[in-house]
Amino acid sequence: MIRTQTLLILTLAGLLAGGCGSDSGQSAMKQGLAAFNEKNYPAAIAQFTRATKRLTDSAPLYYHLGLAHLYQGDMEPALAAFNAALELAPGHSEATACLGQIAYLQNDQPKAQACFEKALATASGDEAKARLLTSLALTEMARNRNDLARLYLLRAQWHNRLYAPALYNLASLYRDKFNLREEALDQFELYVRLAPKGDRHLEKAENNIKRLRLNLARTQAEEAEGLRRDPATAARLLQEGARLHAAKQYPKASKAFRDALAADPLTFSAAYGLAMTYKIQGQRAEAVEAFRRAAVINPNHQDSYHQAAEQAFQLKRYAEAAKLLDRAIARSPFNPASAALMARIRYAETRLPEARAYGEFYLSLLRPGDKTRPAYEKWVRALPVK
Helix, strand or coil, X not given: CHHHHHHHHHHHHHHHHHHHHHHHHHHHHHHHHHHHXXXXXXXXXXXXXXXXXXXXCCHHHHHHHHHHHHHHCCHHHHHHHHHHHHHHXXXXXXXXXXXXXXXXHCCCHHHHHHHHHHHHHHCCCHHHHHHHHHHHHHHHHHCCCHHHHHHHHHHHHHHCCCCHHHHHHHHHHHHHCCCCHHHHHHHHHHHHHHCCCCCCCHHHHHHHHHHHHHHHHHHHHHHHCCCCCCHHHHHHHHHHHHHHHHCCCHHHXXXXXXXXXXXXXXXXXXXXXXXXXXXXXCCHHHHHHHHHHHHHHCCCCHHHHHHHHHHHHHCCCHHHHHHHHHHHHHHCCCCHHHHHHHHHHHHHCCCHHHHHHHHHHHHHHCCCCCXXXXXXXXXXXXXXXX
């Protein structure tokens, strides 16, 4: 009897000790989270480490411990903590993404990309997907694979138009790699409107906005200097050119359009009409220049870019065609025609991974049930990914 009572007492004491240990671990974790939220990472690490001695099966605990170490710049303990989280929860998307972040910081871009892609496959929520797509873009930017970086950033914007980091990185990409100053300015301005106060990139973005505005204003002033305009004469000649074009008198129409542009160099319809007459007559090189001029006069006219790029492509001037499309994509990123033409250009240049990426982007923009999808998708799937 006494022996039985003693056994019961010892068992109860063990259970109570275990319960107290669990409570102690939970308390340490709560204190760690409080310190973490206050950005007191050393205190958070101390509390999380204490909690791990009691809580051995908590993936969130090891994940936050890894984050605290990562924010402190301590890579090795961060790696150990994230791997521990993944052992407990193999599908932990955030821990996988953090392993990718560490690989990126260590300049192991293939490993970073693999981690980000794995995390993206299991990510839920548009903001999480936008964040991972932006991370993938950064790995491509680090390798100077600018087409792929741009497409990742556009996909990030597709998931979340308000995700500020995607805007900032796209602005930097347009400014540094594509030489698209106006489009970079647009993205920086959007970023400044959306970024939270205290964001570490805000000051840089504001400085970039000032510089870009100043450069663009200087360029516009130089272009306007000495420009002579006679809109009345240009309008009369434009009307004559349109009449001759309708009558299929293309050489005469071309002259009328050229004369209209000489009278007023900013007459968009004359530049576009001239380009169309050149195209009809098979004068591709002249058509490229005229469509390009139309696009300069009216930068928001998508068809001018597309027509110029298509003519340059037919002339096998692929680099020129791609550069024309770069601006079209920057101004209207979700236009399927731009993605399709860029896929053709990259394929002609034997840049097959980029051709596939643009082809996949084109497929994502097609309307459901489009009859051209099966054949196009078959072509895209046959291209190499890397």
